[in-house]
Structures are given as C-alpha cells and as structure tokens.
Amino acid sequence: MKNLFRVARWEFVTRIKSRSFLFNTFVSPFLFAAVITLPLFIFNMQPQISTKLIGVIDLSGLNIKEELQRELNRSYRLGNRSLEYMVMNVAVGNSPVYKQMANKYQEIRSRLDSVTNVYNQIKEQRMQYYKNRRIPNRDYVLRSSYEKLQNTRDEKELIQIELSRFKTALDSVYKREAQRMADSLLYTDVLNAYLVFQPDFAKTGIVEFHTKNPGDLREIDRFEKILQTIIIKKRILDDQIPRSKIQKWFRPIHVRRYQLLPKGDQEWNFYVQFYGPLIGVFLLFMAIFTAGGYVFSSVLLEKSNRVIEVLLSYVNSSQLMGGKILGLGSLGLVQILSWIAITALMVAGGLLPADKISYLNMQNALYFIIYFSLGFLFYGAIFVTIGSVSASEYDAQQINQLLRTIAIFPVLLSLLVLANPNAPLIRALSYIPFLTPSFMIMRIPLSSVPITFDIYATIILMVVSIIIMIWISGRIFRMSTLMVGKKPTPQEIWSWIKIK
Amino acid sequence: MDKKTEENILEVREVTKNFKDTLVLNGLSFQVRGGETFGLLGPNGAGKTTTMRMIMNILRPDSGEIYFNGMPRPQLKGVHFGYLPEERGLYPRARVLDVLVYFGTLNNMTPRNAEVEAIRYLDRLGIIEYTDARINELSKGIQQKIQFIAAFLHDPEVLILDEPFSGLDPINQTVLLEILEEYKAKNKILIISTHMMEQAEKICDHICLINQAQVVIDGPVDAIRKQFREDAYYLELEGDYPVLKTLENVQILEEGKNSYKFVLKKGTLSLAELLKRVEEKARIRRFEVFEPSLHDIFIRLIQQQAEE
Numbered sequence: 151m152k153n154l155f156r157v158a159r160w161e162f163v164t165r166i167k168s169r170s171f172l173f174n175t176f177v178s179p180f181l182f183a184a185v186i187t188l189p190l191f192i193f194n195m196q197p198q199i200s201t202k203l204i205g206v207i208d209l210s211g212l213n214i215k216e217e218l219q220r221e222l223n224r225s226y227r228l229g230n231r232s233l234e235y236m237v238m239n240v241a242v243g244n245s246p247v248y249k250q251m252a253n254k255y256q257e258i259r260s261r262l263d264s265v266t267n268v269y270n271q272i273k274e275q276r277m278q279y280y281k282n283r284r285i286p287n288r289d290y291v292l293r294s295s296y297e298k299l300q301n302t303r304d305e306k307e308l309i310q311i312e313l314s315r316f317k318t319a320l321d322s323v324y325k326r327e328a329q330r331m332a333d334s335l336l337y338t339d340v341l342n343a344y345l346v347f348q349p350d351f352a353k354t355g356i357v358e359f360h361t362k363n364p365g366d367l368r369e370i371d372r373f374e375k376i377l378q379t380i381i382i383k384k385r386i387l388d389d390q391i392p393r394s395k396i397q398k399w400f401r402p403i404h405v406r407r408y409q410l411l412p413k414g415d416q417e418w419n420f421y422v423q424f425y426g427p428l429i430g431v432f433l434l435f436m437a438i439f440t441a442g443g444y445v446f447s448s449v450l451l452e453k454s455n456r457v458i459e460v461l462l463s464y465v466n467s468s469q470l471m472g473g474k475i476l477g478l479g480s481l482g483l484v485q486i487l488s489w490i491a492i493t494a495l496m497v498a499g500g501l502l503p504a505d506k507i508s509y510l511n512m513q514n515a516l517y518f519i520i521y522f523s524l525g526f527l528f529y530g531a532i533f534v535t536i537g538s539v540s541a542s543e544y545d546a547q548q549i550n551q552l553l554r555t556i557a558i559f560p561v562l563l564s565l566l567v568l569a570n571p572n573a574p575l576i577r578a579l580s581y582i583p584f585l586t587p588s589f590m591i592m593r594i595p596l597s598s599v600p601i602t603f604d605i606y607a608t609i610i611l612m613v614v615s616i617i618i619m620i621w622i623s624g625r626i627f628r629m630s631t632l633m634v635g636k637k638p639t640p641q642e643i644w645s646w647i648k649i650k
Numbered sequence: 651m652d653k654k655t656e657e658n659i660l661e662v663r664e665v666t667k668n669f670k671d672t673l674v675l676n677g678l679s680f681q682v683r684g685g686e687t688f689g690l691l692g693p694n695g696a697g698k699t700t701t702m703r704m705i706m707n708i709l710r711p712d713s714g715e716i717y718f719n720g721m722p723r724p725q726l727k728g729v730h731f732g733y734l735p736e737e738r739g740l741y742p743r744a745r746v747l748d749v750l751v752y753f754g755t756l757n758n759m760t761p762r763n764a765e766v767e768a769i770r771y772l773d774r775l776g777i778i779e780y781t782d783a784r785i786n787e788l789s790k791g792i793q794q795k796i797q798f799i800a801a802f803l804h805d806p807e808v809l810i811l812d813e814p815f816s817g818l819d820p821i822n823q824t825v826l827l828e829i830l831e832e833y834k835a836k837n838k839i840l841i842i843s844t845h846m847m848e849q850a851e852k853i854c855d856h857i858c859l860i861n862q863a864q865v866v867i868d869g870p871v872d873a874i875r876k877q878f879r880e881d882a883y884y885l886e887l888e889g890d891y892p893v894l895k896t897l898e899n900v901q902i903l904e905e906g907k908n909s910y911k912f913v914l915k916k917g918t919l920s921l922a923e924l925l926k927r928v929e930e931k932a933r934i935r936r937f938e939v940f941e942p943s944l945h946d947i948f949i950r951l952i953q954q955q956a957e958e
Contacts, residue, residue, distance in 0.1 A: 156755050156756055157756075454739075459733065460735060463733040642670075
C-alpha cells in the first residue's frame with residue numbers, strides 16, 4: 151500500500167511542476183472562457199456611441215413619424231439617456247419628376263376646388279330659388295339651374311376621378327422617389343434603416359423594413375414590437391376609442407424572469423445561467439482530460455522505454471495503476487481547487503456577483519469536486535488501459551479522440567438541459583457513466599427543484615462503474631504492459647479479463 | 651544478522667508457462683545459491699526473460715513454483731529484488747537523483763538513505779557530476795550506469811541482470827564486476843542472463859543453459875567443462891610434421907597452419923612417446939590439453955537437441 155502512495159507521489163510531483171500543467175490550470179480556462187463568451191460579449195456590448203437614424207416613408211398620411219419616435223423613445227435609450235433612435239421622414243420634394251407631378255396634381259386639385267365652388271354656388275342659388283316663390287319664370291330658372299348643376303356635378307366627378315387616378319400615380323412616384331432617396335441614404339450610412347408604410351398598413355399589418363443587415367435580429371425584434379403597438383393602436387383608434395385610454399393600455403411591459411429555487415426566487419439571467427454551467431462542464435472536461443492525458447502518456451512512456459518492467463518488479467501492477475490514478479487524480483483535484491479558489495477570489499474582488507449567481511455556492515463546489523473525482527477515476531481507469539494496450543502514441547490518440555467526443559457530448563445537448571434539466575431523456579442520459587459527470591454538473595445549478603435522488607443515485611452508479619472499470623483495467627493492464635511493439639487483439643484482451 | 655550468514659537459495663521448480671499456444675517454459679527447474687554468480691544462458695527466445703520475469707513476480711507460472719529460502723515467491727514479503735531489464739530506459743525528463751531516490755523508496759528505503767546510497771554509487775561509477783542532470787541530457791552509457799544503480803541501490807537479496815555488459819566499455823565493466831563481487835561476498839543471489847558466452851565463461855560460477863523451453867544443462871562451470879572435455883590436445887609446431895596424421899591412434903580433429911587439434915585413441919602410443927617422436931622431427935612451440943569453451947559446448951548441445 152505504501153508503494154501505491156510512493157507511485158502517486160512521484161506522478162504528482164513530476165507533473166505539477168511541468169509547464170503544461172501550469173498552462174492548463176491558469177491560462178487555458180481563461181482563454182477558453184474568453185472564447186465562448188466573447189461572441190456574446192461583442193453581441194451585447196456593441197458600443198452605441200451615436201443615435202441611430204431611422205427613415206420613414208409614410209404613404210398613409212397618418213403622420214407615423216411622430217408616433218414611432220414617441221414609442222421608440224419610451225423603450226430604448228442609450229446609456230447616457232440620450233435617444234437611441236431618431237426617426238425622420240424621407241422627403242422627396244426636390245426630385246424633379248415628383249415636383250412636376252406634384253404641380254400637376256395641385257393644378258387638378260385647384261381645378262377640382264374651383265368646380266366644387268361653382269357647384270356649391272349653384273346649389274346655394276337653387277336653394278334661394280326654392281325659397282323665393284316670387285321669382286319670375288321660377289320654373290324655367292329652376293330647370294336651367296338644375297341642368298347647370300348636373301353638368302357641374304359631372305365635371306366635378308370627372309375631375310375627382312382624374313385626381314384620384316393621379317394621386318395613385320403620384321403616390322407610386324412618391325414611393326419610388328422616396329425609396330430611391332432612402333436607399334442612397336442607407337447606402338451612404340446616413341440612415342441605419344428605413345421603414346415604408348403603405349396607405350393601408352393598419353389594415354394589412356405589413357410594414358417594410360429596409361436595412362443593410364437583415365441578420366440583425368435584435369434590431370428587427372425591437373421594431374416588430376414597436377410596430378405591433380403602433381398598428382394595434384391605430385386599429386383601436388379607428389374603432390372610436392379615446393386616445394387617452396389607449397395610451398394607458400399601451401404602457402410598455404417588461405418581463406422580469408425569476409427562477410424558483412429552494413431558497414426563494416432568484417432573478418433569472420439567460421447568459422449567467424447558461425454559460426456558467428457550460429463553462430463548468432468544460433472545465434470539468436478539461437481537468438479530467440488533462441490529468442487523464444497524463445495518466446495515459448505516463449503509461450505509454452514507461453511501456454515504451456521499459457521502465458515498467460523495473461517498476462513492476464518492485465511494485466505490483468495494481469499498486470502501479472492505482473498509484474498513477476491517485477497521483478494524477480490529485481493533480482486534477484489541485485487544478486479544480488485552484489479554479490474554485492480563483493472563482494472565490496473573483497467573487498471576493500467583486501468581479502463576479504455571487505449574490506446574483508445562485509449556483510456559486512459551497513455546496514455546488516463540493517458537487518463539482520465529487521463529480522470530478524468520480525469522472526476522473528472512471529476515465530482514469532480507461533486511460534490507463536488505453537495507454538497499456540496501445541503500441542504507439544498514434545493508436546492511443548485515436549481512442550483518446552473517441553473518448554473526448556463521448557465526454558463532450560452533453561455540451562451539445564446543453565440547450566435541452568437548459569430548457570428542462572429534468573426531462574426524461576436528460577435524466578436517462580445522466581445515468582450513463584461516461585456522461586454522468588458532465589450532465590450532472592449542468593443539471594445541478596439549472597434545476598429549479600432539488601435533484602437529490604439523481605445526485606445520490608448517479609454517485610452510487612459511478613462508484614459501482616468505477617469499481618468495475620478499475621477491476622477490468624487492472625487485468626488488462628497487468629497483461630498488456632509487458633507486450634512490446636504489438637497491439638493486443640480484442641480477443642486477447644477479452645481473454646485477459648476472463649482469466650483468474 | 652542471522653539471515654545474512656545463512657545460505658540463501660532460490661529455487662525454480664517445474665515451472666511451465668504458455669503464452670497463448672506457444673510453450674515458453676516446460677517444466678523448468680534449477681537452483682541458485684547465494685554467493686555464486688549464476689548464469690542463465692540460452693539463445694534468443696529460449697525463455698530467459700520469461701524466467702526472470704517470473705522470478706521478479708511480474709509474471710506467474712502456469713504451473714510449478716519459485717521459492718526463495720523455502721518460501722513461495724508470491725508470498726514473499728520484505729525480501730527485495732533488483733532487476734535490470736535488457737531493454738534500458740528511464741524517465742527522460744526527470745533528474746538523475748530524483749529517479750534513483752524514487753526507485754530506492756519503492757524498495758522501502760527512506761528518501762534520505764536512498765539519496766546517500768545513490769550519491770555513493772554515482773561517485774563510485776564516476777558520474778557524480780550528473781546528479782542533478784536530466785536523464786535525456788546524458789549519453790547512453792551514463793544512462794545505463796544509472797540504471798545499474800537503480801537495480802542495486804537498495805541492496806537487494808536477489809539481483810537479476812539481463813545482458814549487463816552490453817554497451818559498457820572495459821573500464822566500466824571492471825567497475826561493475828567489482829561491485830558485483832562485493833555483492834556476492836554478502837552471500838546473496840546473483841543471476842546474470844546473457845547470450846555472450848565468453849562473457850559468461852569469465853564471470854559465472856554456475857550456469858544453466860536453456861533452449862526451447864527446457865534446461866539443456868545446469869551445473870558449475872568447471873564441472874560442465876570437465877564433462878565435455880574430449881581428451882583432446884593442441885599442438886603447435888615450428889615447421890610442419892605431416893607424419894602426425896599417419897600415426898595409428900592419433901585422430902586429427904582440426905588442422906591449422908603447423909597446428910593440430912587431436913585426440914589420442916586407445917592404442918600402443920602413449921602421450922609421452924608421441925611427444926618424444928614429434929620432438930625428434932620438429933620444435934614444439936605450444937602443447938596443451940584442450941579445454942572446450944562454453945560456446946563450443948553449447949553449440950554442440952543445441953545442435954544435438956535440434957537433431958533429436
């Protein structure tokens with residue numbers, strides 16, 4: 151038994167001073183955390199130095215611009231409280247084509263006005279004729295004025311038709327010209343985006359949003375929300391409901407998310423809740439595979455330079471294997487403890503708000519250590535075996551790669567875990583020893599109800615699997631370590647497991 | 651201590667070992683006594699390494715048993731073994747002293763004691779200046795010396811060296827032999843395995859030749875030589891004496907330039923008379939009773955076995 155600790159000590163001491171261990175402990179977690187949180191950080195923390203200019207092409211004549219500006223102001227402001235969005239109408243007054251059309255339209259309009267005037271005058275005159283019965287030739291006068299009225303009305307209707315036709319043409323020219331204008335403003339980055347409101351937008355609910363980056367989901371999401379409000383408001387207004395009431399109804403809504411926890415509710419933040427456990431899994435994975443990699447290269451080295459024969463003549467194979475797993479496992483534990491210490495320092499230094507991140511507590515740190523130790527013992531035994539049966543680094547690397555893929559698999563399902571940490575599938579998967587540590591590390595902080603049963607059951611399951619795994623690897627290890635330059639066949643390995 | 655003055659004895663009894671379908675050892679038996687240099691000899695693949703691994707308890711026999719002073723090997727506690735495997739290797743990135751102390755402590759030495767002994771041997775083998783060097787910075791020869799030290803640093807009761815002299819220069823061979831002499835003087839078990847017969851002939855007191863999973867011959871070197879002495883003589887002359895070949899009871903075994911190896915068959919001519927006759931015709935430069943070398947004996951035995 152003493153020799154087990156001597157082997158463990160040797161493995162521990164020779165590795166802890168190595169540069170690769172220091173790097174893996176103190177540099178790569180930060181690199182790694184940076185890599186997974188950086189896109190998020192960039193996405194969220196885009197510096198909004200200047201107010202965004204949003205153009206409006208309003209074909210409805212409802213003065214949408216004011217409304218839109220008001221709504222945007224209500225919901226979005228920059229850090230310094232100045233406006234995040236500024237809305238402007240895209241004017242086309244200077245376009246010669248439009249100007250010409252507009253002049254003609256005005257001309258028709260004034261023609262219509264004058265005809266309407268004439269028409270009204272005739273109508274008034276006729277009223278006089280009706281009232282005044284003493285007019286000479288009253289019948290004749292009434293008849294001729296009626297003809298005049300009819301003619302004027304026909305003329306008026308014709309002009310009205312012409313005007314409405316012209317209006318449609320003018321609108322489409324307006325839209326075309328305005329859009330051409332807006333596009334050039336968008337192209338030169340004067341505008342960040344522009345919106346097109348068709349005359350019937352309130353009825354159809356369709357609004358065009360033109361931008362250079364249609365992939366900017368956050369921006370689109372915001373406008374959708376705002377436009378929804380505006381359109382519904384318009385529709386309600388059309389139903390004759392007083393504006394003041396509507397204003398009250400449409401006061402903005404903010405949803406605050408709280409997570410139910412045994413100790414009371416806690417405000418829920420997607421990024422913290424999701425990325426925290428995910429980083430935890432990655433760290434766990436890194437610790438297991440760093441230490442596991444050492445176990446494995448240590449066996450491979452001793453096997454290739456035959457030190458193993460000397461060692462096996464002084465200690466028995468189970469002491470050697472146990473010593474390696476223990477020594478390098480302690481190394482992993484040192485790594486985990488360093489990380490916990492770093493986290494604690496960050497909390498103490500105010501870099502991480504522990505009171506807002508419920509899972510940063512001693513109990514979870516303890517679970518982290520437990521699942522690391524279990525995961526390490528399990529994978530450690532496998533690594534020892536791989537190291538001992540491999541004839542070369544190359545063989546071993548391939549199996550190693552496969553194991554990594556299996557162990558990292560829970561990360562691919564992390565969104566499912568987030569959605570429901572206690573879904574039957576996730577629960578079932580956490581009972582597969584290869585996946586248990588990773589899944590449990592994610593589930594414990596994410597679950598809103600205590601999963602004590604699963605914790606104890608998986609721990610027991612892991613302990614049993616570890617015993618079986620170590621027993622099997624012990625047998626394979628004893629036989630395979632003495633084979634040189636040759637890989638054992640699966641049948642041979644099976645026969646080693648069977649022999650007494 | 652009593653134990654040291656007692657005679658140590660290592661016994662291999664009827665040991666058989668199979669690897670899959672290959673019979674590696676078939677009822678192998680021999681005894682090694684403390685204080686003698688025991689040579690375990692045999693061609694490549696004869697089963698030497700397997701035998702040594704079983705003595706080291708790295709492998710278990712399928713049947714048969716190995717005893718040390720009457721105790722079966724697996725039950726042995728507190729008896730230290732030292733082993734130098736044929737293929738050499740150490741931790742390349744580790745420091746010399748650290749490695750030696752590690753191996754020492756694995757054999758129940760205190761770290762302090764292991765350090766003292768390691769330094770003593772490093773000094774003796776003339777490599778004290780490399781105490782703090784990393785193994786991979788050293789030459790092959792120095793690495794080999796360090797491995798020797800690792801094998802006997804803890805003063806084991808049983809020391810097994812597989813091809814200890816290969817790759818060592820003559821000066822270091824001498825130093826190593828001195829150390830082994832001291833070790834033997836403590837009445838301990840020393841087993842050397844080699845296929846270099848000249849080497850074995852020089853240093854071994856007792857040899858055991860194995861071939862094809864079996865003991866071919868086992869016994870003290872002198873006794874074996876005697877057993878295979880052919881009553882042959884070696885005669886070297888100045889000038890030729892072809893008449894020798896015509897003498898009736900002289901059988902020439904080998905003929906060189908003015909030299910003959912022959913046996914005297916039973917007959918009228920005695921050795922003294924023969925020499926007298928030769929001397930009349932030619933000057934004798936050298937005359938000796940011919941001793942067969944182990945090499946010759948082994949080749950003969952192995953060939954015999956092959957013929958059978």
